[in-house]
Amino acid sequence: MKKKGLFIFLFTVLSTLSIGYGQSSVDGVVKTTWKGFDRIDFKFEGKEARLIRPEKPIPGNPWLWRARFPDYHAEIDSVLLTKGFHIAYINTNKQFGSPKAVKVWNGFYEYLTTTFGLQGKVALNGHSRGGLFIYNWAKQNAEKVACIYGDAVVCDFKSWPGGGGASKGSKKDWEVLKTEYGFDSDAEAKAYKNNPIDNLNQLANAGVPILHTVSLKDGVVPPDENSLLLVQNYIHVGGTATVSPCSSGIQKSNGHHYDIDNPEMVVDFIMRHSTENSLLDASKYHRMGSGLQNSRIQFERNKKGRVAFLGGSITHNGGWRDSIYAYLKNKFPKTEFEFIAAGIPSMGTTPAAFRLERDVLSKGRIDLLFEEAAVNDTSNKRTATEQIRGMEGIVRHLRKSNPTMDIVMMHFVDPDKMKSYRAGKVPEVIKNHNRVAEHYDIPTINLAQEVTERIDHGEFTWEDDFENLHPSPFGQGVYARSMLQFLDKALTGYIDNDDKIKAHALPNPLDAFAYGNGVLMDVSEIKLRKGWKIDPDWNPNDGKRVRPNYVNVPMLISETPGSLLQPTFEGNAVGIAVAAGQDAGIIAYRIDGGEWQKLNLFTPWSMSYHLPWYYTLASGLVGKKHRLELKIDNGKDVQSNGHACRIRYVYVNKP
Known part of the structure; x- marks a missing residue:
């Protein structure tokens, strides 16, 4: 089983009013508190969302993702926050876990794990119709699921809101669901074969553990048509699942709302499966x-x-x-x-x-x-x-x-x-x-x-x-x-009132010729000689790729073998920054009348790019003033179709 995304990470939140990630947009950020914990409310892709963070996150940043009714049985969330979990929620309430809702969830997951650094494997928690959300997303993203906890969850919309069995269902919600899924008739909706109870192989193969709590008196979402059927199907394909009937507390709403007999069991289940992996720090x-x-x-x-x-x-x-x-x-x-x-x-x-x-x-x-x-x-x-x-x-x-x-x-x-x-x-x-x-x-x-x-x-x-x-x-x-x-x-810790901003030490250099005074010389400073020109707005216009600041800018150019430049400079290093395209040539150069050396400007990427490339021609020079002589050689690379030298800058390390 792949353990994707299990990292150590400490939490960060957004403070700007409009931040984009990829194709997603986030705005309307409001910071409040929830039961003493920091809470951030915002809109993701236009939908209300929230993230509640613990005071001290567990290494790896495990989290619980609530679906629908995010404040129901909140005692689970409170304990998990105390233990270091984050709690997330996005409002896709009227979408009944449809493919459109799953698409929103995909983006929300990517956003939270990438921008906020939450753990790659998430614990899912759904109540009632929330079961449609958590299972429909989980079956498409099994490798991202640490575990699933269902609380009186809908596992087959034919039962609720469809009312096709012991449940009375909800005619109003049934019509909304059909529209959301794009069903043209009751018959088409009832023939649908991808309810949570169906196609559980991916979750079983990924080893995702399941825990459901139910009331055996639930007449709204009857367990026999939902949780018990899903668990039976899951076990038959090799999955691990547990059902815990709750009966000791108060039960309301025709048994659909009830006290959880053992909330500590639920917390332990979520924690064990979200943090059981050994993580690198x-x-x-x-x-x-x-x-x-x-x-x-x-x-x-x-x-x-x-x-x-x-x-x-x-x-x-x-x-x-x-x-x-x-x-x-x-x-x-x-x-x-x-x-x-x-x-x-x-x-x-x-x-x-x-x-x-x-x-x-x-x-x-x-x-x-x-x-x-x-x-x-x-x-x-x-x-x-x-x-x-x-x-x-x-x-x-x-x-x-x-x-x-x-x-x-x-x-x-x-x-x-x-x-x-x-x-x-x-x-x-x-x-x-x-x-x-x-x-x-x-x-x-x-x-x-x-x-x-x-x-x-x-x-x-x-x-x-x-x-x-x-x-x-x-x-x-x-x-x-x-x-x-x-x-x-x-950036954490106590700062005393006497603490001041202090200069860092600047020891003697490791290398006396380090490029600590590097500058770019504009090509307009160089005296032109025969065969050289400055194109003030150079563009190759040949369909090959270019880079910013190396197109539609001044470029010192020669394409004629034998053309010579003789710039002078002050410094201990000199080089040229060139655009090396498919016609890049070979240059010969020397410093202060020394021996001529040759340099092939053609790079492994020149056939597809006019690639910006920095060639250091000399370094470690002694003395201040020097003369560089540079000329276009008669030879060229076998792949090149020209002799071009296009210089964007001459660069120098000043004394």
């Missing part, structure tokens, strides 16, 4: 370093916060980043936040070190920055020296711009890193980035190791759940859960 993959005390003081006392996200496509695509937005807004509801999304696909530490001024620091003083580059530094084949110079350059540049800035370094997962960890080795790029993190006492979140070990622990799979190094929504949720647990620890 995300905190073992976190290094707290110097923490985030400065950020916390800034957010709590000064009520302003500027938070930046620097990285490649996994940062650019959002998902986990959106969860951090929501978490911080909820954690500091009176704080005015500005979020800077500076992720660009294919970019690792070297590009980040040189575009840092343009994409991040130009926005103003940064209080907290999240940085990731482990995937791209490997795929871009950056050397160990480049990995350290790039990452250390980012850190030093950031800390020089604001010595009190907090930084969090993250390592994302890919198949090569999983292979290394399974061989008992730390991937080289993570080892190099961690050297920088430890030198500057920067917190780290090692998601590469965490995902690998969770997969090996059987919590989910790479192929079916995580899917790719660009994570599925499920995978984004894995990342978010770990990050938010880290943040919950880092």
Whole structure:
């Protein structure tokens, strides 16, 4: 049985009035309390919903999902909240568990587990007609169900509201149900073969345990036509089910409303099956370093916060980043936040070190920055020296711009890193980035190791759940859960009145040639020579893909072999940021009259992309002033159909 979604995660809630996730929309957020617990009411896809959170969540964030009548027999919910469960509800009341209602539930489940980090396996609780909701959703999502508790539940709508047996039914509700399901007649509705009592094999195969409480005097939803029939059918297909008749307390409404004889049994059933799996603790993959005390003081006392996200496509695509937005807004509801999304696909530490001024620091003083580059530094084949110079350059540049800035370094997962960890080795790029993190006492979140070990622990799979190094929504949720647990620890605790924002130490560099003063030179600053031109609004117009900031922008271009550039610069490193498309050529270059070297600009992706690529031509240079000579070579890659060199920027690490 697959244990998808069993993670450690601490709760976050939305504080904005309108937040979208995927194709879902959420608005109208109102925070109140319910029996002393925090309650959040909001609208999901236009339907009323609520989430009640415990004071101290159980590791893994188990939860109970109520269907219909969410406050009936609320003593169950109160005990579960006390023990650390979350309680969720969405109002699809007039839909009787129809396929349209199940679709809403699918979206609500994805929203709660991804954005709020609730456990992947949920305990379902339905009362009366709520049985139609919980079973119709569960049969489509058996792997997501921890257990099912039914309280006098409808298990066959022919019994209620149809009134086709001992129950009188409800003519009004029967007409609504037929319309909701799209039935044209009573006969068509009665011939329907997917009531909760039907097609239970998926639940049995997934090992979902079932508990029902009933009153044997129930004349509204007679057990013989509902719970007892479902349990019998479930056992016949190999499922595990229990029925507990209740008779000791008060019974009303023709036996349909009754006191539960043993509510502790119900609580134990839900807890045992929701928390019985051994879970890995995300905190073992976190290094707290110097923490985030400065950020916390800034957010709590000064009520302003500027938070930046620097990285490649996994940062650019959002998902986990959106969860951090929501978490911080909820954690500091009176704080005015500005979020800077500076992720660009294919970019690792070297590009980040040189575009840092343009994409991040130009926005103003940064209080907290999240940085990731482990995937791209490997795929871009950056050397160990480049990995350290790039990452250390980012850190030093950031800390020089604001010595009190907090930084969090993250390592994302890919198949090569999983292979290394399974061989008992730390991937080289993570080892190099961690050297920088430890030198500057920067917190780290090692998601590469965490995902690998969770997969090996059987919590989910790479192929079916995580899917790719660009994570599925499920995978984004894995990342978010770990990050938010880290943040919950880092941003919680007592702050003394005397505590102040303090500058972080800036030790001597690990590498004297780290890119700590990286800048991008605009191509308009370069003196043109024969064969070179600047296209002020370059667009290939050839149907090949382009990236933002590399199309309809000024581009320094030559397609003529022998064309020469001779820019001068001050700094110890120099490179070019190019758009490398299907006609990318080969260049020859040298520094200060040294030996000529050749560089093939054609990349493995050039046939389909005019790919932004950063080529460092020289680093570790001694002295301030230097001359770069660059010319178009006569040769070209066998796959290329031209000699083009298109330069978006020359980048330099200043003295």
